[in-house]
Amino acid sequence: MRILLVEDNQQIARSLTEVLVKHNYTVDLAMDGKIGWQYIEGLTYDLILLDLMLPKIDGITLCRQLRSIGITTPVLMLTAKDTSMDRVLGLDVGADDYVVKPFDLPELFARIRALLRRGNIGASPLLAWEHLELDPSNEIVRYQGNILKLTSKEYAILELLLRTGNRTLSRSAIIDRLWTMDNLPQEDAIKFHVKELRKKLKLAGAPVDLIETVYGLGYRLKPI
Structure with a gap:
């Protein structure tokens, strides 16, 4: 399964990429929203992990942009901002789920698996x-x-x-x-x-x- 990680924090990006690869995911990393958008335009992804606060194009704008052209790839927002307004805004522009940093890795991977299954509602995880x-x-x-x-x-x-x-x-x-x-x-x-x-x-x-x-x-x- 191919995942796009759009995250500007180098330490988080590096460690999360390593653990995703260990779990057999193929990961492309973009360090800002503009590069993330270029990846989205050129490749097909099973899931996008999208930081909320990004240079050049922020996560909210990027998510709104990809939904406006009909891209339905599941989006999991990653952010340090834990307020109801931020969660609502992210979901309103088309994000499918929302995880607050620092996140618990088992919970994050459970949410990733759930989003990857979502295209086949009711299907067995096997x-x-x-x-x-x-x-x-x-x-x-x-x-x-x-x-x-x-x-x-x-x-x-x-x-x-x-x-x-x-x-x-x-x-x-x-x-x-x-x-x-x-x-x-x-x-x-x-x-x-x-x-x-x-x-x-x-x-x-x-x-x-x-x-x-x-x-x-x-x-x-x-x-x-």
């Missing part, structure tokens, strides 16, 4: 495909009850495939969703990660073609 299950809340993957030990990129690719269903994902689409702009891999790297992922799935009892190669197009989960 992502499942036949005997394969991925639990985003504790980052555990099982096949027929067997736990798979995956690298962060293997986990991210599998989660993306599960969220996509039986639609085909090209290698370039996987790169766009799971790598940051300053760390783009060659497409052969995707082939390597998928190959290793297939090996681990097979060891857990999955069929070798659970992840199908659609030649000339990309990858998908084998239709049930």
Whole structure:
């Protein structure tokens, strides 16, 4: 899942980016509202973490701006201002949730997971495909009850495939969703990660073609 973090406090930005990456999120960091807007115009995000007080373009203006052009990406406001008026203003311009600094990390991640699920109201937090299950809340993957030990990129690719269903994902689409702009891999790297992922799935009892190669197009989960 790809997250845009717009935060001008270097210490908060650095520490929050590190912990998000450890939880298998792909994170682009913008240190002011103008750069944040440039990212939003050029890329697709699953979630935007948006500081309220930002240089160049503040969080309220940025949120209002993206909603005015029809961008529906969930927005979680991060701010040190804990007043009712500030919360109401943030929600009124289109923010989906509001967390006050200093925030509790378990609560923040619970709110992140809730917003990422919101697009599918009533859905189980588990992502499942036949005997394969991925639990985003504790980052555990099982096949027929067997736990798979995956690298962060293997986990991210599998989660993306599960969220996509039986639609085909090209290698370039996987790169766009799971790598940051300053760390783009060659497409052969995707082939390597998928190959290793297939090996681990097979060891857990999955069929070798659970992840199908659609030649000339990309990858998908084998239709049930």
